[in-house]
Amino acid sequence: MPVTPLTKSSATTAVSIGGPRNNFTLAPSPRYLFIAGGIGITPLLPMLAQAEMIDADWQLLYGGRTRTSMAFLDELEPYGDKVTVVPQDEHGLLDLAAWLPAARSDTKVYCCGPGPLLDAVERQCAGWPTGLLSLRFDREQNLWAGMMYQGAIAKLDRKSGRLQLWSIPPELNKANTQINMTSPLHFAVDGKMWTQNNGFAAVHRIDLASGKWETFEPFKDSKRNHNIYDVIADSKNNVYFTDFANEHIGRIDAKSGKVTLYPTPTPGSSPRRGMMDAQDRLWFAEYRGNRIGLFDPRTERFQEWEAPTAWSAPYDIALDRNGEAWTGSMLSDRILRLDPKSGRFVEYLLPRPTNIRRVFVDNSATPVAFWVGSNHGASIIKLEPLD
Secondary structure (H helix, E strand, O other): OOOOOHHHOOOOOOOOOOOOOOOOOOOOOOEEEEEEEHHHHHHHHHHHHHHHHOOOEEEEEEEEOOHHHOOOHHHHHHHHHHEEEEEHHHHOOOOHHHHOOOOOOOEEEEEEOOHHHHHHHHHHHOOOOOOOOOEEEOOOOOEEEEOEOOOEEEEEOOOOOOEEEEEOOHHHOOOOOOEEEEEOOOHHHOOEEEEEEOOOOEEEEEEOOOOOEEEEOOOOOOOOOOOEEEEEEOOOOOEEEEEOOOOEEEEEOOOOOOEEEEEOOOOOOOEEEEEEOOOOOEEEEEOOOOEEEEEEOOOOEEEEEEOOOOOOOEOOOEEOOOOOEEEEEOOOOEEEEEEOOOOEEEEEEOOOOOOOOOEEEEOOOOOOEEEEEEOOOOEEEEEOOOO
C-alpha cells in the first residue's frame, strides 16, 4: 500500500499502521539503578512500576533544571526514599561518580535523558568489566564463550591454557553489538561455529580456519521487536535459535542457509535457553510462557508442559539419562523436574531465595544429581531426588 501523508488524508483514506515497538525493555535482574534526566523520566515510569511489582531492589536518580520543571514528582512520591530528586538549581549536576562507583554483577543500569547525560553515564561505566553470559564445552572439553560487548568469541584450550579469539569484523561491530552465546558441540562437522548477536537480532557463523563471519538477520524486515537469545546446533551443525522477545523457534540450514521460523503454540512465550537431545529434538525454556517446550524438526510439531506454579519463569533446561527434563524458576525459588511421558512435574522448594539461571545435570551419579548456582545466595546447590 502506498504511504499517504496524514496532512493529505481524508476521513475515508486507508492508512497502514503498526503496533507499538519497544527497544527499551526491562531485562530480569534482582537490582536496578534508574537514572533520568528531565523528560527522560517518562519511559522509566512503567519500569519502576514493574520493578516494584516483582519486588526487585531499585533506586531512581532523577535530575532536572528546576524542581518545578520536573515532571511526575507527584507520581514518584509514594516510592519514598527509593527516589532521589536532584534539581540542578538546588544541588548542581547529578553526582554519577557517587552513584556508579563500581560495577555490580547483580545490578542493571537504565538511563534516559539528554545526550550529555547519556554520554556521562557511559564514561562513568566505561571501565566496568564486560562479563560473560555463557560458557559451553565442546566435545574435547574445551571452553567456548561469547565476549559480549567486546565483539568476539573465545576458545580456552584446557590442556595448553591457550586462549584464542575470533573478533567480529569492524563493519559489524556496531554500538549495540553483543555476542553472548556459542554452540560448540558440532562445529567439527564443517569447521564453523554458530553464535548470535543480541544487539540487533542476528545470527553469525564463523569459519574458524579463515576467520570469515557470515550474518543472518531473520527479522530484519519485521515490524515487531525480536531478540535472538540462544543458538543450539544439531548433529549436522544446522542451528536453531530462540526469539526471546516473541515466540519463535528459528532454524538455519547449514548447507543452504535457508531460514525457517516456527511460532510456539503459546503466544509471547519468550523461549530462552535450549539444548538438543540425542534425537536432534530441541528442548527449551519458555520464560514468559511459564512452560517447558519441545520441538521435533522431523514432524515440525511442538509439545509444551506448563509449570504448576505461576510465574516460575523457566530460564534454562537440562535432560537426565532417564529422559526427564529439569529447569529452575527465576522467581519462585523452585527447582522443577518433568516426566515428559506422564506430564507430571515435581517441584523442590529451596530453603532460601534463589535466582536460578543455568541448570546442570550430572548423569554419572546414582541417582542423577542436579546442580545450579544460587545467584542471590553466593552458593552452589546440589539436589538429589530420593525416588
